[in-house]
Amino acid sequence: MAKIFQVSARAGMTRVVEPVARRLLRAGVTPNAVTVAGTLGVLVGALGFGARGHLVAGALIVTFFALTDLLDGTMARMSGGATKFGAFLDSSMDRVADSAVFGAVAYWLATQHQYSGVAAALLCLAAGGLVSYVKARAEGLGMTCNVGFAERTERLLIVGVGGLLTGFNVDPALEIALWLLAAVSIFTVGQRMAHVYRQAQRVHTPGGQG
Numbered sequence: 001m002a003k004i005f006q007v008s009a010r011a012g013m014t015r016v017v018e019p020v021a022r023r024l025l026r027a028g029v030t031p032n033a034v035t036v037a038g039t040l041g042v043l044v045g046a047l048g049f050g051a052r053g054h055l056v057a058g059a060l061i062v063t064f065f066a067l068t069d070l071l072d073g074t075m076a077r078m079s080g081g082a083t084k085f086g087a088f089l090d091s092s093m094d095r096v097a098d099s100a101v102f103g104a105v106a107y108w109l110a111t112q113h114q115y116s117g118v119a120a121a122l123l124c125l126a127a128g129g130l131v132s133y134v135k136a137r138a139e140g141l142g143m144t145c146n147v148g149f150a151e152r153t154e155r156l157l158i159v160g161v162g163g164l165l166t167g168f169n170v171d172p173a174l175e176i177a178l179w180l181l182a183a184v185s186i187f188t189v190g191q192r193m194a195h196v197y198r199q200a201q202r203v204h205t206p207g208g209q210g
């Protein structure tokens with residue numbers, strides 16, 4: 001389900017992203033510069049606005065800069081300049097951005113003495129990081145792990161809608177979104193670990209490639 005969303009969303013965004021990518025390349029901007037600048041923009045939105053309770057502004061700013069995560073790869077592919085370091089930087093900066101978002105949400109909820117929400121935000125931070133780590137570790141061992149419901153886009157969307165609604169005074173929305181996200185993130189970790197386990201079994205069973 002998540003993949004279908006991502007593919008259709010990416011396709012829909014392409015018409016917007018490609019002209020921007022082309023202009024930036026012409027201006028001499030590199031994909032790596034966009035990766036870093038986009039992350040800095042997310043930090044400003046999350047830490048400068050979200051953490052201070054400006055959830056609508058924070059969510060919109062984070063959304064705008066998080067979408068540059070589509071732009072950097074598009075620029076790399078367009079220029080024929082996709083690099084290993086770029087892939088490494090892209091994924092690493094995603095962890096920085098996600099940590100800022102959930103850290104900001106946890107901080108703001110703590111200032112509101114909503115400690116149940118703080119617990120949920122910290123669970124999202126840990127489980128979301130584990131979703132990505134499991135994939136990266138599997139790939140480092142030569143396996144694949146392109147599975148799971150709550151990938152990064154879905155995680156940002158869930159916290160984003162929750163943050164937006166609470167920003168418009170639908171008070172319980174953010175905490176509900178965080179507990180829902182914590183649950184689906186943990187489920188996704190299980191999906192990915194099961195996928196890697198099955199792959200490893202195939203490799204080590206008679207007739208496997210191992």
Ligand SMILES: CCCCCCCC/C=C\CCCCCCCC(=O)OC[C@H](COP(=O)(O)OP(=O)(O)OC[C@H]1O[C@@H](n2ccc(N)nc2=O)[C@H](O)[C@@H]1O)OC(=O)CCCCCCC/C=C\CCCCCCCC
Pocket residue numbers: 006007009010013031032033035045046049050051055058059060062063066067069070071072073074076077081082083084085086087089090101104105152153156157159160161163164
């Ligand atoms: C703190 C305030 C409280 C609330 C905070 C809320 C924040 C969030 C709010 C909403 C989030 C919605 C935005 C979602 C953004 C999604 C971004 C994302 O996840 O992108 C994932 C992919 C891109 O993945 P990837 O980076 O892997 O692909 P690339 O194309 O970049 O390719 C990587 C390869 O490219 C090469 N490379 C890359 C970089 C580089 N420097 N060098 C390189 O060589 C290399 O080979 C790499 O391997 O995107 C997708 O797949 C799916 C697109 C999803 C589109 C989003 C749809 C939603 C749009 C609008 C959101 C409105 C939500 C409204 C509610 C939210 C509040 C406003």
Ligand SMILES: O=P([O-])([O-])O[C@@H]1[C@@H](O)[C@H](O)[C@@H](O)[C@H](O)[C@@H]1O
Pocket residue numbers: 069090091094095128131132135136150151152153
């Ligand atoms: O969806 P997810 O696996 O948690 O996280 C993803 C990483 O695994 C991937 O390396 C990166 O390129 C994506 O942008 C996203 O950050």
Ligand SMILES: [Mg+2]
Pocket residue numbers: 068069070071072073090
């Ligand atoms: Mg990217």
Ligand SMILES: [Mg+2]
Pocket residue numbers: 069090091094
């Ligand atoms: Mg990325």
